[in-house]
Amino acid sequence: MQTENTGPLKGIRVVEMGQLIAGPFCGQLLGDMGADVIKIEPPGKGDPMREWGRGEYQLWWEVVSRNKRAVSANLRIAEGQELARRLIATADILVENFRPGTLEKWGMSPETLHAENPGLIIVRVSGYGQTGPYSNRAGFGGIGEAMGGWRYIVGDPDRAPSRMGVSIGDSLAATYGCLGALAALRHRDQTGEGQVVDSSLYESVLQVMESLVPEYVISGYVRQRSGSSLPGIAPSNVYKCLDGEFLIGANQDTVFARLCKAMGRPELATDERYATHVARGRNQVELDALVEAWTMKMTVAAVEASMLEHSIPAGGIFRAAEMLEDPHFAAREALVDVPHPRWEGLKMQNVFPKLSRTPGGIRSIAPQSVGQDNAEVYGEVLGLSGDDMADLVARQVI
Template sequence: MQSENTGPLKGLRVIEMGQLIAGPFCGQLLGDMGADVVKIEPPGKGDPMRDWGRGEFHLWWEVVSRNKRSVSVNLRIPEGQALARKLIAKADILIENFRPGTLEKWGLSPEVLHAENPGLIIVRVSGYGQTGPYSDRAGFGGIGEAMGGWRHIVGDPDRAPSRMGVSIGDSLAATYGCLGALAALRHRDLTGEGQVVDSSLYESVLQVMESLVPEYVISGYVRERSGSKLPGIAPSNVYKCADGDYLIGANQDTVFGRLCQAMDRPELASDPRYATHVARGQNQVELDDLIEAWTQTLTIEQVEDKMLEHGIPAGRIYRAEEMLEDPHFAAREALVDVPHPRWPGLKMQNVFPKLSRTPGTIRSIAPQSVGQDNAAVYGELGLTGEDIAALAERKAI
């Protein structure tokens, strides 16, 4: 598939040297917004993400590698490293998520790269960052989630710490890496200088932990696992209906008053146990029980009708099936068809966020073979077919 590139990053060249999730998701975000992303893969099997998925359905690759071109480079030999330097010398952004020190070992340190390309922005995603006593440790997303404070507070209080069903630590580090790259582009526009964006997994998680650390420092309060509710924020929970679960968030005073009206229990809004935000938090368990006793007498549709009637934030618990059937998803094109030779009928999440004047697009499917764009990309560097064949013979690509 091909569509017009209307994204705001059109004209920017990104070299993606990462594997698995964090680096490639950063590349996906930049590619979705119009950047030309050239993904470097090791010759042969390529990025392990090509094989991730359920059974034969390796569909994660199709999402995270859309809008990219694939070239093969053997970064472990000098000739491959020299070829990588040629690619990077003409790039605006380099993304890598190897263990700190790996680029340096390959002769691709920021100092070397900036000597050849002073305006280069280097996004380095790692478990613990490029400095500090833990910097040379291997780090995956789950480790960053644990160190950043996420895992301790996720799950039911009587169970071991749980995890989300997605690799949130990797995705957060990639997103902050992308944010840093865009900020660095602004600096480069003003000064011409490139720089290094240091995005660690654990610090990316730490950024979304709200007031967890200040609460402990000032009051000694330690957040613990609380299942589906947030301690002190009530009502805001998942409640059982006659035919399933439904999420209601009515913790603000006026919204709670409207919920009381919807339940035909207006007196609860002035009951001292529930009249204020603090009081509702202190009596959270009994208030949740009271609300669930009501929702269990109704179907999800009946509860939803009442929530809509009274202007109360609430919603169904969606799976993929519900997303595909929902008219709001369709109206906003949150999910789009992606014509694909191997996966007929393929749908995936659209580019986000939406920009009114320069919207991003899905312009091409993920590379279907390692190095499928070698001829095109290396040709842009001035290499001939004979040059490329010689590189392949010497196992540099």
């Protein structure tokens, strides 16, 4: 773990009022880069993410809440709302992912918050955005993935739309929210003005859909589910070997020629059925079968060695076990040890991206109890005394 905060956002205070994934992941990204992230949770059970995981192994919280301090405040009552407003008045960035209108209902509209803190950047992550006819609808990541076009094209063509094994819609919306916050910080540096960053789940997914919409508008083409390959991109697929599966991407002309040489079939590179990108796409199924007929006679290690020898993009299908054993993961410190009082030997993904001069890092583990930093934060930032906080606890404000 990092002992000194060297991140580029050192000195930036973030108040995180989100819960579950999208808001908290945005807060994690900012905290990883050095920001002081103060997470507000409801008294009692706190963020539901504290209970997410596999049975008793509630480890998702440990990743998404690292580098944060935790305070409690009951935002459903006036005293809790006032406490949050006072904290936000000291902040550079506010992150929230409630349904649009919730902040306004709590007396924390952007106009109100900016009147007290003109330079505040308010990151609002929601299903459908802060405006438009769907804005008041409840929205989870999967719904945004479907509306943004992701779900329809993921999976095998003979089955219902599938999903990724991670909450990609939430993570994308959080990442775009973080990107917007950083751009807004640049504007504030120049003008002193804060602003609202409006990041919706469905539009975040839409941003990574490549040419899906233009293809339809211009040619009427509707992308379909295609399993492990992309239509017209060949050979680029997962191929069976004697002892597993291996991914090969040799769809560019010169790379395909090298693959043909590796396979002992150099004539395929000039065969009119495969000589060009368009031809290979047209004969994709047949070409994939030829490649797999070759890989099925070899072990994964042998195929990998051949791909390295011929400089062909390829790689294994990694699970956690392979990541932990891989020398490149180790050399890059992509996974790091995180000393923890409860989880002995805990490892998790490191801070990313890597910065050469102001690297971020994991400085502290996730808060282990709801409101564990109440005394430190409320005392240090708001000047509340022990008696003040005892009174707030008695009235169930914190």
